[in-house]
Amino acid sequence: MAINIEKYTSLLTELKNKATLIAVSKTKPNEDILALYHAGQRDFGENYVQELVDKEAALPKDIRWHFIGHLQSNKVKAIAPFVHLIHGVDSFNLLKEIDKQAAKINRVIDCLLQIHIAKEETKFGLDADELVHVMNDSLALKNVHVVGLMGMASFSDDKNLVRKEFTMLQALYKQYPQFKTLSMGMSGDYVIAIDEGSNMVRIGSLLFGERNYPKP
Ligand SMILES: *Cc1c(COP(=O)(O)O)cnc(C)c1O
Numbered sequence: 001m002a003i004n005i006e007k008y009t010s011l012l013t014e015l016k017n018k019a020t021l022i023a024v025s026k027t028k029p030n031e032d033i034l035a036l037y038h039a040g041q042r043d044f045g046e047n048y049v050q051e052l053v054d055k056e057a058a059l060p061k062d063i064r065w066h067f068i069g070h071l072q073s074n075k076v077k078a079i080a081p082f083v084h085l086i087h088g089v090d091s092f093n094l095l096k097e098i099d100k101q102a103a104k105i106n107r108v109i110d111c112l113l114q115i116h117i118a119k120e121e122t123k124f125g126l127d128a129d130e131l132v133h134v135m136n137d138s139l140a141l142k143n144v145h146v147v148g149l150m151g152m153a154s155f156s157d158d159k160n161l162v163r164k165e166f167t168m169l170q171a172l173y174k175q176y177p178q179f180k181t182l183s184m185g186m187s188g189d190y191v192i193a194i195d196e197g198s199n200m201v202r203i204g205s206l207l208f209g210e211r212n213y214p215k216p
Pocket residue numbers: 024026047068069152186187188202203204205206215216
C-alpha cells in the first residue's frame with residue numbers, strides 16, 4: 001500500500017479553484033481507494049469495466065465513478081446504472097448505445113468526447129471534423145449529455161509538443177460555449193494541462209504509486 005496522503009493534500013491545494021481531481025485507481029486495491037476516500041476524495045477513475053463493477057459494489061455509495069478507459073458498446077450496460085461521467089466517448093455509435101442503455105433505466109448520463117490530440121496512432125479519439133458531426137448528431141439523443149472534451153497528450157518529454165496538443169484541445173473545447181468540462185492532464189503533464197485551461201485532471205501514479213502493469 002503506497003498511498004501518499006501528503007502528496008494528495010498538496011495536490012488539492014495546487015489544484016484549488018482550477019481543476020477537479022480524478023484519482024485514477026485502476027489496478028489498485030480497494031484499501032488504497034478507501035485510504036484516499038477517508039482523506040476526503042470522492043471522484044475516482046477506472047479503465048476496465050469488470051474492475052469498476054466489482055469496486056462499485058464493494059465501496060461506499062457516495063463515490064463518483066468516472067470511466068476513463070476505452071469503452072466497448074457491449075459493456076455499456078454494466079456501468080450505466082451508476083457511472084458518474086464517461087470520459088472516452090470516441091464514436092457516435094458508442095454515444096448512441098450509452099443513450100439507449102440510459103433511457104432503459106431513466107437516466108441521463110454525462111459524457112465527454114475524446115479527441116485524438118497525440119501524435120501516437122495507438123491512441124483513440126475523434127478529429128476536429130468528426131467532433132462537429134458527433135456534436136450535431138448528438139442533438140437527437142435525450143439520455144446522454146455531452147458536457148465537454150477529454151484528451152491525452154503524447155507520452156513524451158517534449159514539453160512544447162505536449163503543450164501544443166493541449167492548446168489544440170482547448171481551442172476545440174472553446175468552440176462549444178455549453179461545455180463545462182475539459183478533462184486533460186495526468187501525473188506527468190497536469191501542470192501544463194492546467195496552464196492550457198484544463199478543469200479536470202486524471203491522476204493515478206502520483207497518488208497511488210506506479211502500477212504493475214502498463215496503462216492501456
Ligand atoms: C491510467 C490513466 C490515467 C492516469 O495516469 P497516471 O500517469 O498514472 O497519472 C489518466 N487518464 C487515462 C485515460 C488513463 O488511462
